[in-house]
Amino acid sequence: MSARPTFHLTLLSLLSLLLCFLYLATADDLQILLTIKSALQNTNTNIFNSWEPNNPPCNFAGITCSQGSITSIDLSNQYLSGSIPFNSICQLNSLESLSLGQNHLHGPITEDIANCVRLQYLDLGNNFFSGSVPDLSPLSNLKYLYMNNSGFSGNFPWNSLSNMTGLLVLSLGDNPFERALFPNSILGLTQLNWLYLTNCSIEGEIPRGIGNLTELINLELSDSFISGEIPQEISRLKKLWQLELYNNNLTGKFPSGFGNLTNLEYFDASMNYLNGDLSELRSLTQLVTLQLFYNEFSGEIPAEFGEFRKLVNFSVYDNKLTGPLPERIGSWAEFDYIDVSENFLTGRIPPEMCKRGTMRELLMLQNNFSGEIPATYSNCTSLTRFRVSNNSLSGVIPSGIWGLPNLGFIDLALNQFEGSITSDIGNAKSLSQIMVADNRFSGNLPPEISKATELIAIDLSNNQFSGDIPATIGELKQLYSLHLQSNNLSGPIPSNIGFCAALNDLNMAHNSLSGHIPAAIGLLPALNSLDLSENELSGEIPASFSSLRLSLFDLSNNQLTGPIPESLSNAAYNGSFRGNRGLCSQNIKFFRRCSSDSGGSGAHWVVVLCVAVGAIVLIVSVSFVLHVKKSSKGDGDRSLKEDSWDVKSFQVLSFTEDEIIDSIKEDNLIGKGGSGNVYKVVVANGKELAVKHSWNSDSDGRKKSRSTTPMLAKSTGRKSSEFDAEVRTLSSIRHVNVVKLYCSITSKDSSLLVYEYMPNGSLWDRLHTFRKMTLDWETRYDIAVGAAKGLEYLHHGCERPVIHRDVKSSNILLDEVLKPRIADFGLAKIVQANGSKDSTHVIAGTHGYIAPEYGYTYKVTEKSDVYSFGVVLMELVTGKRPIEPEYGENKDIVSWVSSKLKTKESVLSMVDSTIPEGHREEAIKILRIAILCTARLPALRPTMRSVVQMLEAAEPCKLVGIIISKDGGSKKEEI
Structure with missing residues (x-):
């Protein structure tokens, strides 16, 4: 027999044996992957659809193989929850890359991770793990390690990094590790090009050995407890593109040789205790962003800064x-x-x-600048903030500055400016604040100021303005603060000032105003401070002032006559009426007592009022009895025929409960929701109201229908908890950006809440439904700021913080001028006096707005509202709904935005196409704030107070450096 058949037989046997081994290996891999699938829950994507027993493992989504062996698992950004089964994963002997970042994974990382010895790439960043990180020493092949922003705590095993000599990227920032000195183990990782240790409790000094890491492109050590001086050895890192050292305790000067970092584009050493001059920076000609604010630098700004060809953002305030x-x-x-x-x-x-033509913000407050405002800025249409107050500037303001179309804040106070405010101000369609106090401005106030309809604050005090106050002042519907004191103004106070319904602070003192005080001032619902002293006002104090509850009130030194309203005759207003010899009072001993004919006796007025009120009550009572009798005889349209109603008023009412009850009918229905129907009611005086009607639940929570009309199916028993929550929350709230609750009207079976009516519906309507309208960017921005202020008040301004729990665009209502109000407090929770917060085992909120932590905890915090508000901001910028088919199966707007942050073009493509080109960069600023608000870890989200500050300031240089996916740091790529 020849050798050839024997050879073929042997080869066939070997091949069979190899296939057998391959089959066994594949079978083992399949079982491991199925174990991983069972451990990780997924409801929002279809990543596991292909992970089936009859499918080869190398065909599974997210799996990469080489020569039949699994080398890579990429399940990042898939909304996965559960704990990672490293005991199974690390049995994949060829696994080199494991990417599980940007999910909802939780629980501890077990020591089994040390068995994944072939790993070169490990990404566990942006998750919700707990506990400490185990020993990673066996992972000596790692080149990329991402554990940033994942909830790890305890002591990090810094010494285990010594074995990872091939590391290129180390990203551990934004974890609450226990404090530790800068780890020496890192100093031997000489191949590192990316080191992100921001906000992970590093303390002590930056070691000199940092100079060994000469391959570093990015070094971020911010938000820690680092002290001492910046070591001179840092100047050896000549490849550095970004250096972040902000918010530490660094001292001393920039070291000699720091100017060798000539590739540096983004440098932030703000919020430290650094001193000395800036001369070492004059050779950093590639700088794009330089932030050194809140330090102790002195000396002059190097002249070379004027030649930096790439410089875009420059912030050195408070030095x-x-x-x-x-x-x-x-x-x-x-x-x-x-x-x-x-x-x-x-x-x-x-x-x-x-x-x-791109400059957004010019902020030069509190220096010693002199000379005039350069005329070039009158054409700077991109400007949104122009603040030069508290300097020694002089001359006439170039007229074009008053009318810049995007300017939101002009602050010229405490200078020596002259001239007048020109009629150009009528073109300032975005202007919200004008501060020009303490100058030498003169002339008449231009009537065109009423065309700057976005104004919320005007301070023209301590100037030489003269003439009448423009009669059109009432057109400023959003005006919150008006300071005109210490000028030469004359004539009457315009009566239509009562149309400024948001007015909270009004000061017209020290002028020459005359005539009667408009009664409409006493009806301003938000007024908190009123000073009309030192004028020539005459006539009686309007009776409407009786309803005012003011923290500051001064009518002194005028020519007022007649009685002081009894409600104002208390010690709180001592001195508020002095210098008005014609006033009288029954209670204030310093004034003469009112006679029976002093503008009408106070006692006589009370009697008349009592008789009138008694007559009204009698008429209402008779009408109500007749109404009930009529209803009991078979009113087929309604079933609101309870025999008694309880009215609790929270504002001054100009209507009766009978007017409200009569209007709860099908013709007036304007909306339906889970907590009741909503009706539009117009009462006798023409006032429009919104009434939410709900039937009370019986003891077992069911609704017992007694009506043939579905919308009025009634029940008996206790009122719903949502109704109680809404009344409890809104009854004590007074804020211009929170919907006003006038009263509640309840009976055994029915509950009615009477609100102010919002004629423009909700933000959701205006962005997404058949009621959709084109909202310009200025309007969107103002809606964002107003809604943020409403939430800020709930979280920070109430005696006990209020958590809304259902923040969404459909719960942001818009008035006749599109000013926002936070509404629908049926799910609201009030933080308890002991500091604890309510919790629930029912996920509160609406899909698409719910914060991710609801997937693993039932704690309710203010940061949950912040997340939801971030989604609203994304709606305003993109014009898209929180859930859209284009995002992909089970994905939302937050994940969609995250996926678009790769290039400037992709970011700009997210901006709503109806927003003009000139406003798109501004919209991106708001999108950045939205990204901060929707951080996965609640602790990393800003407070609503910070959100308001960021929205008002919208400072890109403070937000640059937070948008990144894989790098794990705060990459400062301008987008």
Whole structure:
């Protein structure tokens, strides 16, 4: 027999044996993957649809194989929850890459992770783990390690990093580790190009050995407890593109040689105790963003800064800098932002910072700048904030500045400016605040100021303005604060000031105003401070003032006559009426007692009022009895025929409960919801109201229908908890951005809540439904700010914080001028006096707005509202719903936005196409705030107070550096 058949037989046997081994290996891999699938829950994506026993493992979604062996698992950003079964995963002997970042994974990381010895890439970042990180020493092949922002605590095993000499990326930031000195084990990782240790409790000094990491492109050590000086050895890191050291305890000067970092584009050492001059930075010609605010730097700003061709953002406020700003600073690139406030700078304002037409914010408060405002800024249409208060500036303001179309805040106070406010202000369609107090402005106030309808605050005090107050002042519907004191104004107070329904603070003192005080002032619902002293006002104090409850009230030194309303005759207003010899009072001993004919005797007025009220009560009672009798005879349209009603008023009412009850009918129905029907009611005086009607639940929670009309199916028993929550919450709240509750009307079977009516429906309607309307960017921005202020008040302004729990665009209502009100408090929870927060085993809220922590905890916190508000901001910027088919199966707007953060073009593509090109970068600023609000870990979300500040400031340079997916740090890529 020849050798050839024997050879073939042997080869066939070997092949069979190999296939057998391959089959066994594949079978083992299949079982491991199925174990992983069973451990990780997924409801929002179809990632596991292909993970079936009859499918080869290498065909599973997210699985990559090489020569039949599994080398990579990528399940990142798939909304996975559960604990990671490392005991199974690490049995995949060829696994080199494991990516589980940006999920909802929780629980501890077990020591089994040490068995994944072939891993080169490990991403566990952006999850919700707990406990400490186990020893990672066996993972000596790792090149990429992402554990940032994942909830780890305890002591990190820093020494285990010594074995990972091939590491290129180490991202551990944003974890509450126990404090530790800068780990020496990192200093030997000489191949590192990305080191992210921000906000993970590093303390002590930056070691000199940092100079060994010469391959570093990015170094982030911010938000920690680092002290001492910046070591000179850091100047060896010549490849650095980004250096983040902000919010530490660093001291001393920039070390010699720091200027060698000539590739540095993003540098932030703000919020430290650094001192000395900035001369070491003059060679950093590639800088795009430089932030050094809140330090103790002194000396002059180097002239070379004026030649930095890429500089876009420059922030050095709150230092001790002197001398002039370089003449050409900001004139080369598309300059965006400068803040040099609170220094000792002198000289003139550089004229060409808006040369490219892109500058957004010019902030130079509290310095010693002199000279005039350069005329070039009158054409800077991109400006949103112009603040130069508290300097030594002079001259006439270029007229075009008053009317810049995007300018939201103009602050010229405490200077030596002259001239007048020109009629150009009528073009300032975005202007919300104008502060020009303590100057030498003169002339008449232009009537065109009423066309700047977004104004919420005006301060023209301590100037030389003269003439009448514009009669059209009442057109400023959003005006919150009006300060005109200490001028030469004359004539009457315009009566239509009563149309400024949001007015909270009104000061017209020290002028020459005359005539009667308009009664409409006493009807301003939000008024908290009123000063009309030192004028020539005459006539009686309006009776409407009786309803005012003011923290500051001063009518002194006028020519008022007649009785002081009894409700104002108390010690709280001592001195408020002095200098009015014609006033009288029954209670204040310093005034003469009112006679029976002193503007009408107080006692006589009370008698008349009592008789009138008694007559009204009698008429209402008779009408109500007749109404009930009529209803009991078979009113087929209604079943509201309870025999007694309990009315609790929370505001001054101009209607009766009978008017409300009569209007609860099909013709007036404007909406239906889970907590009741909503009706539009117009009462006799023409006032429009919204009434929410719900039937009370019986003892077992069911509803017993007695009516043939479905919308009025009634029940008996206790009122719903949602009704109680809404009344309890809103009855004590007074804020211009929270819907006003007038009263509740309840009976054994029915509950009615009477609100102010919002004619423009909800934000959801205006963005997404058949009632959709094109909202310009200024309106969207104002809605965002107003809604944020409403939530800020709930969280920070109430005696006990209120958590709304159902923040969404359909619960943000819009009035006749599209001013927002937070509404629907049926799910609201009030934080208990002992500091604990209510919790529930029912997930509260609406799909698409619910914070991710609801998937693993039932705790309710203010940060849950912040997340939901972040989703609303995304709606405003993109015009899209929280849930859309284009996001992919079981994905929402938050994940969609996250997936679009790769390039500037993809980011800009998210902005609603109806927003003009000129506003798109501004919209991106708000999108960045939305991304902060929707951070996966609640602790990393800002408070609503911070959100309001960010929205008002909208400072891109403070938000740059937080948008990144895989890098695990705060990459400062301008998008």
